[in-house]
Amino acid sequence: MRPFLLLSARPEVEAVGPEYTSFRRAMGLDAGRLEHLRLDVDPLGDADLGRYAGVVVGGSPFNVSTPEHGKHAVQLRVEADLARLAEHGLRTGSPVLFTCYGIGVLTRVLGGEVGTEHGEQAAAVELWLTDAGRTDPLTRGLPPRFDALAAHKESTSRLPAETVVLAASATCPVQLYRAGARVYATQFHPEVTPADFVARAQVYRHHGYFPASELVAVSERLTGASVTEPRRMLRRFVELADAEPTA
Template identity: 40%
Template sequence: MSTFLILQLRPETAASDDEYAAFLAKGGLRAERTHRIRLDQEDLPADLDPRDYAGVIVGGGPGCVSDDAATKDPVEARIEAQILSLMPRITGDDVPFMGCCYGIGILGHHLGAKVSKARYGEPVGSVTCTAQPAAATDPLLADLPRRFDAFVGHKEALQSLPPGCVHLLASDPCPMQMIRYGENVYATQFHPEADASGFATRIRIYKDRGYFDPSEAEALIEMCRASSVEVPQRILANFVQRYG
């Protein structure tokens, strides 16, 4: 029960490896305490049970839950279906879960909330998150500042709080920055594992994926390097400490 299942969606090896290294470093994990699955390369084992792990961590990726199924990239569609196949057991049994960026769309979609590009997308960079009243007693957030900066960059977002969820963090551009379902199922719109170096890697890799004008890549990297983003990493560390 001390092993964490880490599910990754990024088909670019450099981005996937950097994200995995960040989960280890920022979460305070050793590689031997993780079961890493790159869903772009392999399917979930048929007998995988999320209850066999201390917790499940889902990384980010270039796919969008709200993309039209008829035109969705086949690999992204397969990844989405595989993660969604785990969600009934995760939410039904309140299995510790941390969905990062893409993960909040997966959780919201599973719970019946609208995930859309209509509103609340955020450009690549840092944004100030503000604690909502429930954050004061949440075990992952109680020792954190009420306001802090986090790295974001997403086209789609939750359009409202999913049924049964607790609202924990918000930003001015995007109200649903962190939510909780039950006692142990969490998701963030921001990237709790990201630092400036890791975000620079992602900016270079995804500069042609429609998040920003490719000509702005180096300026965005410099903006991230000038940002003070340290608190979100404590959320990931608190998750690992609480459940590991």
Template identity: 45%
Template structure:
């Protein structure tokens, strides 16, 4: 059986390595079960959809809403590769889970819209499943309301046509959705433990997600957060696909 693959879209290698480790741990897979491709360095190969049976897309400091003229050649290329994955997953040709930055690229590619009107602070937030989410084969086993980690500057404004809203909260109403049976997207980060999230905060403490002077206060909130459910989504994805 072909393995799954973690799709790296983080230029910061320390954060990318830790994110890959978090995905493997949450999914219960080793490096042979969850391989890795780094789209900040390499293009998506032509045989991607036969080499791998499914894709999990990590987060990134990039923003899909950035002015196209301000985007680097590398960002434009990796967004085009993520769009290819979104097309294949939406058509049922593969399975994919897009997270954080990835939800913006997938949403835009599939005809939805994203906006800077739905940012969320760095740290824990409450996420609530919709009726469809409670009935979903991946999210349905999660608690109806759970704590997850977020840190983003944009969010989905309108869903792609045919998308099913699976999870929400007041600050960013689109927290998760599904297109068909094989494309999933979450605004929250499903993979990090509290400790891993604070380590990621250290890498991005000067990138405008939070006031660097507030690091200790935010990190204490993160470490105290009861984050148990999001990683179960990843385990369910690994089991299903």
């Protein structure tokens, strides 16, 4: 069976390894089936994306809404690579899943807008499926309402044309959408357990996702959360990708 690819864009070494482990476990893959490329270190270059059953994109402390002149050269390169990935998925119908930072890149590529009016501090957030979400192949097996872990300073302000919202929350109206046949994007982090998210919160406590002085309270809140359905969604992503050959 063909491998999957995880693209990371986290410069923090202490976060990028655990992110890979979280995705691998959530997707139910062994290390031999989930390859890993750190885009902050190595460019996508001439990678043959067609050799993968599917591609997933992790989060990042980068902000898409930062003015172009204020972005580091690494971030500009990462966003160009992710734009190339989006175009590949839309052109070929290959399964691609962008998460958190990635949804902002995809939204921009598709002509939508990203802003800061719907940010969410690190917490478990209740999501609900839209009518489209209840029938979409990726999400139709999920309950109508479920919790997911989120922490972001920016989100989709204006949805791109010809995309379909699959899940929303009270604080962030675009939590999950589909573009084309099999390109998906989540604002939340589908790969993490509460324990994973506590560890990540410690790494990013000074990055503005919550007041650093509230780390203990945030950790306790996350530890008490019950979050299972987003990881089921990742397993479903793998099942769907394995079931149909891609271009």
